[in-house]
Each structure stands twice: as structure tokens, then as C-alpha cells.
Amino acid sequence: MTKLLDHLEEWLIATLMCSATLLIFVAVIHRYAAGTPSPLQDMLLKIDLSWAQELCIYMFVWMAKFGAAYGVRTGIHVGVDVLINHLSPRWRKAYVLFGLLAGAVFTATIGTFGAIFTWGMAHTDQTSPDLEIPKWIVYLCIPLGSYLMCFRFLQVAAGFIRTGDLPKHDVMHVEGVDVSASAALHPSEGTAGVRP
Numbered sequence: 406m407t408k409l410l411d412h413l414e415e416w417l418i419a420t421l422m423c424s425a426t427l428l429i430f431v432a433v434i435h436r437y438a439a440g441t442p443s444p445l446q447d448m449l450l451k452i453d454l455s456w457a458q459e460l461c462i463y464m465f466v467w468m469a470k471f472g473a474a475y476g477v478r479t480g481i482h483v484g485v486d487v488l489i490n491h492l493s494p495r496w497r498k499a500y501v502l503f504g505l506l507a508g509a510v511f512t513a514t515i516g517t518f519g520a521i522f523t524w525g526m527a528h529t530d531q532t533s534p535d536l537e538i539p540k541w542i543v544y545l546c547i548p549l550g551s552y553l554m555c556f557r558f559l560q561v562a563a564g565f566i567r568t569g570d571l572p573k574h575d576v577m578h579v580e581g582v583d584v585s586a587s588a589a590l591h592p593s594e595g596t597a598g599v600r601p
Contacts, residue, residue, distance in 0.1 A: 407560075414475055414553070421468040425461045432457035456535040463533075463543050470550025477508070477557035480572030501571065502562060509558035512551045519547030 432454045439449040476482045489500050527541035565571055 411478070414471055414478075418468055418472050418475060421464045421471075425464040425468070428457050428464075429461050432461075459533060459535040463536075466543075467546040467550070470546045471553065474550060474554040474557045477554055477561060478572065479574050481574045498565075498569070501565060505558050505562040505565065509555050509562065512555040512558060516548045516551030516555060519544070519551055523548055 435449060435452065435454050439446060439452075473482075489497055492500065523541050523544045526544055527539070529540070531540040532538060533540060533543060561572060
């Protein structure tokens with residue numbers, strides 16, 4: 406079940422990021438092409454993309470909320486742990502657990518307030534200005550993203566209790582790239598300059 410949630414989270418973030426980027430690209434090209442005298446100008450002026458900016462803002466907000474949960478799971482978030490790493494192992498473990506549980510409590514609180522706010526918004530007729538979709542759909546990312554982030558904090562805390570390790574993000578790792586194949590592209594120092 407966790408693997409399915411991991412993949413769903415990654416696909417949602419990637420889809421939102423790609424869709425927003427593509428939509429903004431199309432909207433910018435449309436804006437400049439519609440302002441340039443050409444045979445297509447009349448046709449382009451009839452196409453209304455005024456809603457594109459609003460949709461992109463919403464997509465980036467959703468992406469940020471779910472991206473924050475992804476960051477907790479993979480260890481991407483920046484942490485200042487200089488002092489904590491100088492503590493004895495017992496105290497270090499206690500402070501790390503406190504930080505993870507505090508993050509879980511904070512995100513659960515934000516998720517709960519967000520759920521209450523969204524529930525109240527769902528009982529109004531408020532819609533977004535350009536897309537005219539119900540505002541509660543826009544704000545639904547707050548409870549969903551916050552509760553997912555809370556779950557990720559608890560997941561990392563459980564893993565830390567079990568193994569003593571925190572997730573580490575390897576900046577050199579590229580998903581889908583085989584390490585042995587990339588090693589062939591970059592010969593070691595001992596073989597540098599030697600041609601086969």
C-alpha cells in the first residue's frame with residue numbers, strides 16, 4: 406500500500422509540474438503570437454486563455470503541498486543538525502524523534518484547520534474568478550497535503566526508531582539510471598587519457 410502511495414505521490418507531482426509548465430508555455434506563445442500581425446492573428450484572438458494563469462497557480466500550490474510530503478519521505482528538506490550531530494547517540498535520537506513528532510503534530514494541526522476551512526468553504530457558492538470552479542476544490546490541497554506530510558513524518562519516525570537511520574537524498578543519484586552504465590561513461594582516474 407505504501408509503494409502505491411509513493412508512486413501516486415510522485416506521479417501527481419510530476420503531472421502537475423509538467424502540465425503547469427506546458428500550459429504556461431502555450432499561454433505565453435499564444436499571447437505573443439496573437440499580438441503579432443499575421444494571417445493567424447484573428448484565429449488566435451478568438452482563443453481565450455485568460456484562465457491559464459489561474460490554473461497554473463493552483464497546480465503549483467497543489468504541487469508544493471504534495472512536494473513537501475515527498476521531501477519528508479526522501480530526506481530532501483534542509484535540516485540544521487550541526488549541534489544535534491555532536492550529541493551522544495541517546496540524546497541525538499531523542500532530539501531527532503522530537504523533531505519528527507513535532508513536524509507530525511504541526512502538519513496534523515494545519516491539516517485539521519485546513520479541513521475545517523475547506524468544509525466551510527464547500528457550503529458556500531464561492532468560485533474561482535477565471536475557471537469558475539468551486540473554491541473548496543482549490544483549498545482541498547491544504548488538508549490532503551498536510552495529512553500526507555503528517556503521515557510521512559510518522560513514517561520516517563517509525564523507520565528511525567526501527568533502524569536509527571533517516572532518509573538521505575543522494576544528489577548524484579538519477580532515478581532510472583544504472584550506476585554500472587554511468588561508470589562506463591566516466592572512467593576512473595587511473596585510466597584517464599588511455600584510449601581503448
